[in-house]
Amino acid sequence: MNSAEGIGYSGTAASLVRIEALEKRYGRSAASSQLALGGIDLDVARGEFISLIGPSGCGKTTLLRILADLESASAGRISIDGLSAAEARRERRYGYVFQAPTLLDWRTALGNVMLPLRLLGWSRTEARRIAGERLAQVGLAEASGRYPWQLSGGQQQRVSIARALSLDPELLLMDEPFGALDEITRERMNQDLHALWRRTGKTVVFVTHSIAEAVFLSTRIAVMQADPGRIARIIDVDLPASRDFGTRDLPRFHELVTQVHEGLHAAYHA
Numbered sequence: 001m002n003s004a005e006g007i008g009y010s011g012t013a014a015s016l017v018r019i020e021a022l023e024k025r026y027g028r029s030a031a032s033s034q035l036a037l038g039g040i041d042l043d044v045a046r047g048e049f050i051s052l053i054g055p056s057g058c059g060k061t062t063l064l065r066i067l068a069d070l071e072s073a074s075a076g077r078i079s080i081d082g083l084s085a086a087e088a089r090r091e092r093r094y095g096y097v098f099q100a101p102t103l104l105d106w107r108t109a110l111g112n113v114m115l116p117l118r119l120l121g122w123s124r125t126e127a128r129r130i131a132g133e134r135l136a137q138v139g140l141a142e143a144s145g146r147y148p149w150q151l152s153g154g155q156q157q158r159v160s161i162a163r164a165l166s167l168d169p170e171l172l173l174m175d176e177p178f179g180a181l182d183e184i185t186r187e188r189m190n191q192d193l194h195a196l197w198r199r200t201g202k203t204v205v206f207v208t209h210s211i212a213e214a215v216f217l218s219t220r221i222a223v224m225q226a227d228p229g230r231i232a233r234i235i236d237v238d239l240p241a242s243r244d245f246g247t248r249d250l251p252r253f254h255e256l257v258t259q260v261h262e263g264l265h266a267a268y269h270a
């Protein structure tokens with residue numbers, strides 16, 4: 001049985017995501033199995049933007065995939081708005097953005113964003129209207145007729161975000177969505193994602209390897225460590241709520257970058 005499904009429990013009004021004593025073991029035999037997550041406790045408040053950062057292999061993607069019910073937990077409990085991960089998946093309570101865009105090459109940008117709506121029974125006209133709005137939300141209205149191979153990497157990721165938003169979920173799970181982009185495009189995407197988050201009030205769980213990206217975007221940062229994967233430290237990001245290109249020049253921004261850096265160093269050498 002999927003334990004995340006079996007023992008889901010009710011969250012509070014304030015926390016949208018609740019994770020308690022979550023463990024994940026890959027492999028069956030005791031000799032060859034590996035404890036990828038060794039007891040994660042984390043509450044994510046509604047409207048929060050939390051980043052997971054940590055050394056390669058510390059279980060960031062595994063944690064995100066368990067939340068999305070793409071992977072089962074070995075022990076522990078999670079709930080999303082009071083639902084188990086499986087229920088939340090069935091009810092389309094989250095949107096998921098992968099590291100690679102995963103768009104269908106034979107569908108236009110609009111067609112890709114329409115797809116989840118069409119699959120759930122929206123009429124073609126309604127789906128087209130909503131998908132058009134979502135593409136406008138990510139600044140791609142004029143590219144709606146283009147195919148993925150006619151779009152830049154950054155534009156493809158914008159389409160992926162629009163698709164994740166298509167059903168207007170309260171929760172967005174994002175697995176290093178800007179990892180493959182050049183630095184300037186990435187900063188621009190950070191800026192636009194921040195503005196989108198402020199406008200929509202979504203709750204975001206975001207995996208990244210970039211300290212600057214985590215500090216710029218987040219309300220809190222969970223620094224993880226490996227063997228087994230666990231949360232080593234939580235850092236509150238007390239920057240002004242509204243962030244722009246000037247945010248990276250603030251002394252507090254640099255202090256926080258140093259704090260996360262030190263947290264990561266400690267995590268690497270623990």
Ligand SMILES: Nc1ncnc2c1ncn2[C@@H]1O[C@H](COP(=O)(O)OP(=O)(O)OP(=O)(O)O)[C@@H](O)[C@H]1O
Binds near residue numbers: 060063
């Ligand atoms: N399907 C799988 N089968 C067996 N082991 C796995 C599987 N997926 C992940 N692992 C192992 O679990 C651990 C955590 O992997 P995970 O991909 O979640 O880490 P991560 O922090 O996201 O890494 P990265 O930053 O490199 O993407 C790693 O040791 C990995 O080898």
